[in-house]
Amino acid sequence: MILNALSLVNYKNFESQDFEFDTKINCFVGANGVGKTNALDAIYHLSFGKSYFNPVATQNIKHNEEFFVVDGIFTKHEKTEKIVVSLKRGQKKVIKRNSKAYDKFSDHIGFVPLVIISPADRDLIIEGSEVRRKFVDSVISQSDKAYLNNLINYNKVLTQRNALLKYFALNNTFNQAQLEVYNDQLQNYGSSIFKTRDKFLQTFIPIFKERYEAISNNKEEVNIQYKSDLFQDDLSTLLVHSVNKDKALQYTSVGIHKDDLSFEIESYPIKKFGSQGQQKSFLIALKLAQFDFIKQQSGVTPLLLLDDIFDKLDESRVAQIIHLVDDEHFGQLFISDTHAERTENVVKQIHQSYKIFKL
Structure with missing residues (x-):
């Protein structure tokens, strides 16, 4: 499963933003609050039809706007697939695959396999x-x-x-x-x-x-x-x-x-x-x-999203994780980090192509 392109309109802090992705590693870097995690959450939205971080659907619409649209172009089994998730205030959320709306959201679950690793996962323990x-x-x-x-x-x-x-x-x-x-x-x-x-x-x-x-x-x-x-x-x-x-x-x-x-x-x-x-x-x-x-x-190889993963880990554990994902077993990776230099140093250790998006 590869996400080739992502288009956001009025999604969280993004007014309008387009991304063209590398087939292996993609890094969103920048200061806190610029939307790195929001970009990952938009990708999660395309898989599960909802936010990973905010269960209140309307709160994912940009302030003072009436709707949001998240649009993704994927390649699955060598076929192009277009997934669109949209929501207008006062209306039901719509998920479309190749321009056809799903009757039941549950029918979409599993079509875009995805795993996210995030600081919010700590809730699983506490x-x-x-x-x-x-x-x-x-x-x-x-x-x-x-x-x-x-x-x-x-x-x-x-x-x-x-x-x-x-x-x-x-x-x-x-x-x-x-x-x-x-x-x-x-x-x-x-x-x-x-x-x-x-x-x-x-x-x-x-x-x-x-x-x-x-x-x-x-x-x-x-x-x-x-x-x-x-x-x-x-x-x-x-x-x-x-x-x-x-x-x-x-x-x-x-x-x-x-x-x-x-x-x-x-x-x-x-x-x-x-x-x-x-x-x-x-x-x-x-x-x-x-x-x-x-x-x-x-x-199908899931998309792997790593949100702020290198925070609170010592270098030896980071090295182990990098070693693990530097493997053909993994497909496309999306990483967010506040330290552009740290991210670049980390991804250079992985012998794969990469793109860095500075937000």
Whole structure:
């Protein structure tokens, strides 16, 4: 997968900007606030139909403007593909591939495989379980449409079941038969999602460990553990046993929407016991494993976006990362950095062609 050109209109701080890219390495350099990360986010937008950094769609429109357009020209399987994402205030976002609008955004997921590594990834370590579930879901969904559909359906049913529990509480009533309709559907979608997540992690964790070893020079032992209610029992049984708790809480307290990942270094939580450098190395290994997995599943080399990656890493770890990406296994790279000189020195070590864009 190659992004040949990018055109932005009223996207974040860009009024109008065009980029023509190198097929290997592209670097956005400049002071803070000039739009380096915004340029990477525009590329992410073309892949996922949304921003990586700001979930409020209208906030990606330039101040005092009415719309934004992000336009990308790609080469995939030697064929030219044009993707356009646009949003007008007060209207729905539109994603088009070769001038034809998608009916469902989910149909586009996975068409432009992409992995981003960013300082914002630290949320995977410090925030709650939802962030880690979203990470797993985004990796699997890029190559598994059935999983994505199950996830969408599960979340719809979960919302309906929670609304019913609230209705029971407000009206001081209860109907077990009504609840069981939703229980059956949650069991159906949830058990499939659980099995897919479990199978995925069995494949993913060894890849991740290998990547971490390469970045850290085998200095530390790391692990990921999958935590799920469904290791204890099937979801139908769990929902029956938790019914009184759910009635009191007015929401569904068990299920795959409570799953979590435990990130560990030397058998301890990395959140508490990992240094900044170790945490950053952990996250980079996580994302490089994501890259490997998506490439393996889809047969397409994802775009790799490195946002401010060289910050807070010592030179030996930077050297290891450069050594890793100086490999035909990787395709097109996009890098952002505040230090133009540092970036140029780094990319010169990679024996590939490159372009530097000073913003």
